[in-house]
Amino acid sequence: MSRIPVYGLILAGGSSRRMNRDKAALRYQGKTQLDRAFELAGRHVTHVFVSVRADQTLDPTRAQRPMIVDSAGEGPIAGIRAALAAHPKVAWLVLACDLPYLSDAALDYLLRQRDVTAFATAYKSAHDGLPEPLCAIWEPSAAEALAGYQTGGGHCPRKFLIRHGARLLEPQDTRALDNVNTPEEYRHAIATLDNVAPMQLKIQYYALMREQAGRSEETLETSASTPAGLYEELVARYGFTLSRDQLKVAVNSEFSDWSRKLEVGDAVVFIPPVAGG
Amino acid sequence: MHFRFTESAIDTESSRGELQTSSAGGYVSFEGWVRDLNEGQEVTRLEYEAFEELAVKEGDRIIAEALRRFPVKHALCIHRVGSLELGDMAVWVGVSSAHRGEAFDACRFIIDEVKHRVPIWKKEHYRSGDSGWVNCERCAAAPRHSHAEHAHHHHDRVALPNSK
Numbered sequence: 001m002s003r004i005p006v007y008g009l010i011l012a013g014g015s016s017r018r019m020n021r022d023k024a025a026l027r028y029q030g031k032t033q034l035d036r037a038f039e040l041a042g043r044h045v046t047h048v049f050v051s052v053r054a055d056q057t058l059d060p061t062r063a064q065r066p067m068i069v070d071s072a073g074e075g076p077i078a079g080i081r082a083a084l085a086a087h088p089k090v091a092w093l094v095l096a097c098d099l100p101y102l103s104d105a106a107l108d109y110l111l112r113q114r115d116v117t118a119f120a121t122a123y124k125s126a127h128d129g130l131p132e133p134l135c136a137i138w139e140p141s142a143a144e145a146l147a148g149y150q151t152g153g154g155h156c157p158r159k160f161l162i163r164h165g166a167r168l169l170e171p172q173d174t175r176a177l178d179n180v181n182t183p184e185e186y187r188h189a190i191a192t193l194d195n196v197a198p199m200q201l202k203i204q205y206y207a208l209m210r211e212q213a214g215r216s217e218e219t220l221e222t223s224a225s226t227p228a229g230l231y232e233e234l235v236a237r238y239g240f241t242l243s244r245d246q247l248k249v250a251v252n253s254e255f256s257d258w259s260r261k262l263e264v265g266d267a268v269v270f271i272p273p274v275a276g277g
Numbered sequence: 278m279h280f281r282f283t284e285s286a287i288d289t290e291s292s293r294g295e296l297q298t299s300s301a302g303g304y305v306s307f308e309g310w311v312r313d314l315n316e317g318q319e320v321t322r323l324e325y326e327a328f329e330e331l332a333v334k335e336g337d338r339i340i341a342e343a344l345r346r347f348p349v350k351h352a353l354c355i356h357r358v359g360s361l362e363l364g365d366m367a368v369w370v371g372v373s374s375a376h377r378g379e380a381f382d383a384c385r386f387i388i389d390e391v392k393h394r395v396p397i398w399k400k401e402h403y404r405s406g407d408s409g410w411v412n413c414e415r416c417a418a419a420p421r422h423s424h425a426e427h428a429h430h431h432h433d434r435v436a437l438p439n440s441k
Contacts, residue, residue: 206326207410207413208413250328250396255335269396271328273413275410275413276325276356276368276391276395277391
């Protein structure tokens, strides 16, 4: 693994022309998309910033958040360049602010597949197979080429990645990167997300976690879709002291990935550091 | 089933019998005992608990790996759960084989892998009245991925009664 840390950058400087409303302020399940994107990214990286144009710094949707303000030019490339300039030794998990279906599983996979030798690690579009530059990890090594590209009149991050090459990943969930550009798509997204009914899971606790939870098992309702999301919820509820990277997780009595999609009735066990013998 | 749990004292005599075969020229065993001192603290007793459903699967996988890696005849591992006193046997591993070298190697492999991989936890009770889950509490501030370097709770005793 690389020593270069990854920070999060939520791109929220777009003009949302087709939506006719600020996409960052659209609400899903009671939260603005900007807040949802911050929470999502914050579960995977230590620092998250919102990328804004200079004239947006006082906007109430954005003003509560750590910002990176565009300096040169417009569009997503200006935002990415400003972030790379502000923290030159950091790679950036860049997320557009119009991806309401984006999941922990999609970010977890992206981060695990990160290729530090490429300018960027990105998903292929489920629709046309081209790189998705706005749910991608941009490495510091891309800064110079991006500057040259923009100076030469380029403005499209997708074309930049096509021209300069990126590590491309097959999408694991074909819907995860569907973006919302029109009022019609927004209505559809709200209906779809609200239909994600909370599901019941069975959870067993052992050792230190049994003591901290004050129970050895329970059945609970959750809207978490992965063990990673579920652990986040349970930390908030019980204050578990073990961090996720100290644990393993089992689903239905077999070791599991943290990004596995949970199904109704699954039995989940978090496994603290073992000490047999 | 080559890996199992017991809530009562491990019966090494009958377990050893399960390993006997006319093609084996000897047998190596390892016993882990509850020791009175760990990381400077006086230990008075231990409690073991396990996620038994997965632990038995993982333990069986370890033994299957040992049988593939080393040309031995049979292998078995038994782990205690519940409350143990000083000197009690917490774990027993036995391996029978035609020759001694691979029996030692397989026995060592099994106990090492069991300690690292099988979901078993150990709570130490100290003379001070304190208690703690090994590898979970004092290390909570410094996450570690390997649980290997910790907590050797037993003296090693190795028996090879009938080697060629």
